[in-house]
Amino acid sequence: MIMDDISRQVANLPDHAPRGNPIITMKNVVVAYGDQVALWNINLDILEGEYLGIIGPNGSGKTTLFKVILGLKAMNNGSIQILGQSLHGDAGNLLKGASWKDKIAYVPQRFTIDRNFPARVWDIVRMGRAPSHKVFSRFTREDKEQVMRCLEVVGMENFSNRPIGHLSGGQQQKVLIAKALAKEPDILLLDEPTSALDFKIAQDLIDLLGRLHEKEKLTIIEINHNLRLLRDNCERLVILNKTIEWIGDPNDPKADEKINEIFFHQ
């Protein structure tokens, strides 16, 4: 209880901020590429059911933060707990197949798909469902319905039979979002999900994410360079620049100050 209060003070949490249990706990996380430090001493609790926004300059380690949470990049120091399971320094355990991987979905930042890659939009979204990688299970009717629903959610149902490589960048991004949703995750990591979308569709997507977050109690972590879009949904905002510069209510004027400081007076 006391610890909780202290961490709230440290994090500048306003009263309306979510008070869930930590679903991801990062302690003293340090990540480097070779001798170049990308993340320095990250201490962060991500709470169950919260919508966390992350903003920061290019190369500030946002994508790296996701990669380390997903076990795609090894930590040099520190520890991460996801859904009570700890992720060790060695980029995930290969053979054990951590069970939290079933609960977490990820939409990568940039993604080039070979024009002739043999998969339809449908096949890609279906990859979000377990039988696509669990060898001895079969696709069920539910899987099919979920895939269709997720395609409808992102407004791509008319494209379900198109080869994925033939879509535009923004359409591909929507398909990847549908794929992530098809997994029915507890935690959704979005790395600049609106970067390739036109402003209308970007806004639609942000509204959709807001609704999903409210309805399904989904924990969402979103990286975005657009502060306005982040403010629409986020309950907490992290300003990242290799380390956590600031965390708190996105509408707090201090957030603007901090962003000004980081982006304009480095």
Place this chain on the structure above:
Amino acid sequence: MSENQLEANMQSTKERRYFSQGMMFFGTIIVVVTMVVVISMLGDIGEKLSLFSYAFMKRALVASISIGVMGGTVGVLMLLKNMVFYGEAIAHSSFAGASLAILLNINPFGLVLSFGIASAFGIGYVNNKQLLKNDVIIGIIFTFTMALAIIFTSYFINYETNIESYIFGNVLLTTRENVIVIFVATVGITVTIFILRRPLHYIMFSEEMARVAGIPVKIYNYLFLILASLVITVSLKALGAILVFAMLITPAAAAYQWTFRFERLLILSIMFGVLSSITGLIMSTLFEWGSGATIVFMSTMIFLISFAISPKRRSKTNVSSLCRFCSKYVSEDEWEVCSEDCFGFGGKTHLHDQDDNIYLVSGNSTKEEGECDDHG
């Protein structure tokens, strides 16, 4: 038109499209077979084909069909992983293994396989670390193993050993044991890949996302390398280090021209591999051409035909001429519904199919608007 009629109409168009695809596929087969028959008219067919009643011909047939099957399956994966030249490196290092085995006067199979796997793992390791570009390390290993092979052969006292059979191979000389090994390997490899096809497809789409999904990508990658080395090493004696490569790449590349579906791709690739094995073997008997070379020749013919009449290429040329209002590509086997996201057609929802028919959809009714293929 009522909704039912619309449904029926869609159904019939679907069938038409399936039909045209099927026609094209069988067209390929018919063209190839006719070529074989016509050309064979020139020779004394009956007498020559009676060779197939001999045991060695039957063995050759089983061996080459098997190689067609496993080459076709593994080839698709190689093609999609952009690792086609792995095959070449593996084949040449197997060749080094064979020459070492001949030098040591031991049964070559073990050495051939271990050389193949060792080089595959070497490439796989460097590839995993992403320190060098793939083709650089492949080039290094490829030439190094070739050099090793030459060094080994320089110790040969009697050059009349059968080292050449590893370069050029001869499917007609496959022994009983060899055929059994090839057959067992084919069943094993093909079944493995079909069981694991979905995670493999996922990995080929994106290794990173596959890892996030919990697929042990590294294990799959090494498994794939082992399977690839196995295909190459077991078929080395039958086809030779140079030609075995073709059985991996050509049928897969031909199949790639036909479909956007992974499973169909695998099946088509196997069919093309088998087809080229059978026709190649028949032609090689008729003309007394080298068997391996003829098989490769036939698979290349299949590739050329597929490439020329590929539905993929056709659909690409149709993109801008399909409809005046929207430049929509119509997919293989479904109707496309154009609605808000399509400019033009008066902003009205419409359907169109691959045969350039356009249908207006308003409420529940659909009206055929006719052809529009003259607007380029």
